[in-house]
Amino acid sequence: MAFNYDQYIRGGKLPHIWCPGCTYGIVFKSLLRVVDTLKLNRDDIALVSGIGCASRLPGYVDFNTLHTTHGRALGFATGIKMAKPDKHVLVVSGDGDATAIGGNHFIHACRRNIDITVLVFNNYIYGMTGGQYSPTTPLGHMATTMPYGNIDPSFNIPELAKGAGASFVARGTAYHAAGLDRLIVEAIQHKGLSVVEIINACPTTHGRRNKFKSPTDQLLWMKDTFLPAVAFEKLPPEKTAGKLPMGVLYKKEGLPEYCETYYGLVERLKKQKEGRAQER
């Protein structure tokens, strides 16, 4: 039987705002399958976003959803998680939202290792505002604010997350949708800050200005470019040019999770107080 997406979609809220050829719908469906696979109680999920095309996703799903200000989703999510540490807090963000205007919040959420799952939809461009270059736009690519080709070096999102202290870092693509399900499942199950970079295509503002003749070409580019991390690591250096690893790229279990540490302190203070009361 086909998967029933409607059970998680808010009545009357579709069609979505995404353009024809945009790959966000693929990720959207993956996320719904994952919530079903993990049998998460939707009352216990907060889905938080910032600003941008990806950040419109929460509006369509029947969870507790919060569409915030540009780049700040992780600040809001951190507040929610600290107030209700037993709930599932998920963040959807874009490359600009997470690593430009929200870059500071992103690295500090990673550093804190707070149990939030961050899905970064990387389409290499500011799509909603019409195709300005972002911190992940490849060098030389055309963007409306890089009309002579991009000269601004890029972030590598998984490396950034790992360096900042995230305890789970993965990369998936819209093309490898089945594998994406597994990555998001693992990210949500992981205790600590987990980042999944999801490679996406924006044919409207990026692809067509950068020699991708059709949205399909962008998906084929993903197919050719991204290799499972295990296979990628076995390649001799001369063959890695133009290739990138995907899958779970970094995972460390047992690192202190922020809420656990904080509420552990709360418990300790409570016991000390009870102990003092008994002494009296």
Added chain:
Amino acid sequence: MGKIKLLQGNEACAEGALYAGCTFFGGYPITPSTEVAEFMARRLPQIGGAFLQMEDEIAAMAAVIGGSLAGSKALTATSGPGFSLKQENMGFAMLTEIPCVIVNVMRGGPSTGVPTGPGQSDIMQCKWGTHGDHPVICLTPAYVQEIFTETVRAFNLSEKYRTPVIIAFDEIVGHMRERIEIPDPGVLPVVNRTKPTCPPSEYLPYDDSKGDVPPMANFFEGYRYHVTGLNHGTDGFPVNASPRIHTDELRLIRKVEGNKKDIVKFEEYQLADAEVAIFAYGVSGRSAKTAVEAARKEGIKAGLFRPLTIWPFPEEQVAALSKRVKAIIVPELSLGQIIFEVDRCSKGRCGIEGIYRVDGDPITPAQILAKVKEVK
């Protein structure tokens, strides 16, 4: 009899927050407000609440809104540059109608200015700091005891009207110590947000059909709804170019302006027969009170109007005052901000005289007394 203590204004603010039921603090260190954060960092873990020092004031404001949406009464405290940084997300809380309390311990100057000196030059920023039309409640206590009670009132107003409330006081009042009495629980009223009673399937988070303040569901309580900083319909989902935007923004303003009787609070001192009135808040209000006493001793009929709510502005009271005094003197630790509101409400019916000071010291009673003698 409650607990008697010698406390700093900033500490009394934190005590007031706890009294009101605050269990969440998100902040970032900045002089001269830091003692509020330090106090909460000690106390909140003791009572099972959440304390967060965030990476900046933007994130701190975001965390506070998130904490409130998840059901906590939430506080942040800041000063000067930090208050500027919070403006974006304060606007978000105003439009999405999420209660929270923002303390601004005012220091001097634009930019980094005078971090350790007092100021009152953020008072228009309290009103207009974030973009767009928006409702603002801002309280201006001047005594340590008053900071405590006004902080409790700030939380109550915030919960009652589903809107952020600003408490603005200056460095002097924030750092000075006075004796205060912390009342026993139950002595001061504590208001909690009204929650929906309808089944979740019928819940509309911004339904204004039964009043200007719709009931608020917390996240994770079975009411799965959408919150967005876009203008939205009664169901919380974005609307574009709709007449609803106009009527909803009017409602947001009306929530505050239409309830001024409940929100506006002030002290009138020796005003009944006054010929010269002083309009002053915060530390300048304290100086003015001493000046009024000195003037009265010299037989000059001076009086003080001291707002405890500066936004919404006590328009009617100032208008009435302007009809019966010769002049209103407005001392403020700025180069002239709130004087324009006093002037606007006076409509030329009396003289308006400013006393401005931004050198890091308060306006003295002697300065005010001299002005009183000049205009009487």
Added chain:
Amino acid sequence: MSGRYEIRFSGSGGQGLILAGVIFAEAATIFDKKTAVQSQSYGPEARGGASKSEVIISDTAIDFPKATEIDLMLALTPEACMKYYKDIKPNGILLVDEDFVKETPEGTFKVVRLPIIRTASEEIGKAFVANIVAIGAIAALTGQVTIESVEKAVLSRVPKGTEELNKKALMAGYALAKNTEKEKAR
């Protein structure tokens, strides 16, 4: 502003002058049931620079919270003395550390010189209790608070384990000032 008594504690950041003000205000308001306000001003540095703390004591409500007509000013450093003495009122008291503030400004106020820091370091054995020695002296010179109340306030504010040391410092300061008064009386 009758019934209003203004005290300014000044010196260098780190000498415990803010704490001195707090203790004095606490003695007045919590233990002696008077009205008191303590305030301070300081520069950006946590240590060094000129620092001041003020206490106003009154039988009635205190509105203007800063000292402008000072009844007694303490100065532990020459820098603070020169920076802050101008607000001392006619017939007020300038109390200085006699070793560290050798030169005092001209004025209509009375100058009292006491070996505050020396008493702390030599008699008590810890220079850091100079602020407490000063409080003892000021309690004696002003008569604004009872020494019993000051003692209670000191004990409620100092770290555990230092109570005896601080009590001794307080009493030494009190005796210093009382003795100079007696000498004058002779």
